[in-house]
Amino acid sequence: MPILGLAPSSEPLKPAHFDIEKVIxxxxxxxHPYRCARDDYQKGILLDANENALGHSIPRSSNQIYPELQAALDLNLNRYPDPSHDDIKTRIAGLRSLPGKNHVFLGVGSDEVIDLVMRVCVAPAKDKILITPPTYGMYAVCAQVNDIGIVRCNLNLDGNEGEGGERGRFSVLVDEVKRAVVSDPSIKLIFLCSPGNPTGTLVSLSAIRSLLDFEPFKGIVVVDEAYIDFAGENASAVSLVKDYANVCVLQTLSKSFGLAAIRLGIAIAQPPLIQILTNTKAPYNISTPTAHLALAALEKDAIVQMHEKINTLISSRGKLLQSLSSLSALGVGAAIGGNDANFVVVPILDRETRVPDNNRSQRVYKVLAEENGIVVRYRGGEAGCAGCLRITVGSEEENKTVIEKLEHVLNIF
Known part of the structure; x- marks a missing residue:
């Protein structure tokens, strides 16, 4: 069955064992996707979508109280957004060295894309996804919402060399994943978080490639790269998209671009999967204010500034790790994971036994937040993360304050 909206292609499929029509x-x-006249025509006297032709009803006097509203009120908010946002997709394609906008899909944050990929590929109460704990919690939440089974293959929790040559704490145990998909053909998606959340560890491209080339697996490998810009050059699985139709890379403007509030997520894949997602999405999923801010963030000058801020945060990450190591005597263990993201993960230890202590870690977490105004994330319940707190790299002043407050709290317990 042809994919609606996608022109036929004579190019050979890579890898040969993958057929997207058997996955979807x-x-x-x-x-048949919802279509509107605005898909074809966006200029002229627009009387097609039953919008309010007289405009919004927010008084202009509101600008005096909230001057930041002025720009938003000038965006023709009475009109539905562009259904496709090709200009944003084109800029993302250029930024990520993709052939064109037909390799890019936009969602309301990565969470909408995660949910949509599951809905188009995985049959409720029949098929499954595979995740690699410790990992991002929304994979399991979306699976539960969609009545999808979950197979769990833990990452390398102890750092010993795993089968398949992968080594290091929180690396993917490739051979265990392969065994799982062989034993359970109902697995349609493999979710890999790279750099991981909460691990901060980059998944190697060789590990991803090994799963993509694995002939018994007929599904799609989804690589969630929310933090990829903090991981250095040549780290992204986007480089694999040109050769593999069975990979889908997720990115976002929330982290490195500093635009978490606008909720813009990105899927990067070959055109067949992108077309399927486009056919299935809500008609106007990306709002006009979000689109304008995204376009501004993708201007050349903004990209330069984004990279400058990334470099600052990476430098600050190193300084934060050094400062945390100075609290070793008070029970802050060495950071775990690869530290490839904009956060670090450290275990809080029992002061006498020097082993990770979930009870102490939870007390530190609560007192930091409730009595010291410092909100971090307790992660001690995750596999391989006993006693751990996840600390986002803040500004120089914020990092200084968190160390001071953490030292104070640790001296109490």
Missing amino acids: RPNILAL
Whole structure:
């Protein structure tokens, strides 16, 4: 069955064992997407979408109280957004060295994309996804919402060399994942978080490539790269998209671009999967204010400033790690994971036994927040993260304050 909206291609499929039409649910392949006149025409006297032709009703006097509203009020908010946002996709394609905008899909944050990929590929109460704990919690939440089974293959929790040559704490145990998909053909998606959340560890491209080339797995490997810009050059799995139709890379403007509030997520893949996602999404999922801010963030000058801020945060990450190591005597253990993101993860130890202590860590977490105004994240319940706190790299002043407050609290317990 052809994919609606996608022109036929004579190019050979890579890898040869993958057929997207056997991965996508049949009802999704047969879906005729919602179309509106605005898909074809966006200029002129617009009387197609039953919008309010007289405009919004927010008084202009509001600008005097909230001057920041002025720019937003000038965005023709009475009109529905552009359904496709090709200009944003084109800029992302240029930034990530992709062939064109047909390799890019936009969602309301990565969470919408995660949910949508599951809905188009995984049949409820029948098929499954595979995740690699400790990992981002929304994979399991979306699976539960969609009545999808979950297979869990823990990352390398102890740092010993794993099968398949991968080594290091929180690396992917590739051979265990392969065994899981062989034993359970109902697994349609493998989710890899790179750099991981909460691990901060980059997944090697060789590990991803090994799963993509694994002939018994007929599904899609989803690589969630929310923190990829903090991991250095040549780290992204986007480089694999040109050769593999069975990879989908997720990115976002929330982290490195500093635009968490606008909720813009990105899927990067070959055109067949992008077209399926486009056919299935809500008609106007990206708002006009979000689109304008995203376009501004993707201007050349903004990209330069984004990279400058990334470099500052990476430098600050190193300084934060040094400062945390100075609290070793008070029970702050060495940071775990690869430290490839904009956060660090450290275990809080029992002061006598020097082993990770979930009870002490939880007390430190609560007292930091409730009595010292410092909010970090307790992660001690995650596999391989006993006693751990996850601390985002803040500004220079914020990092200084968190060390001072943490030292104070640790001296109490």
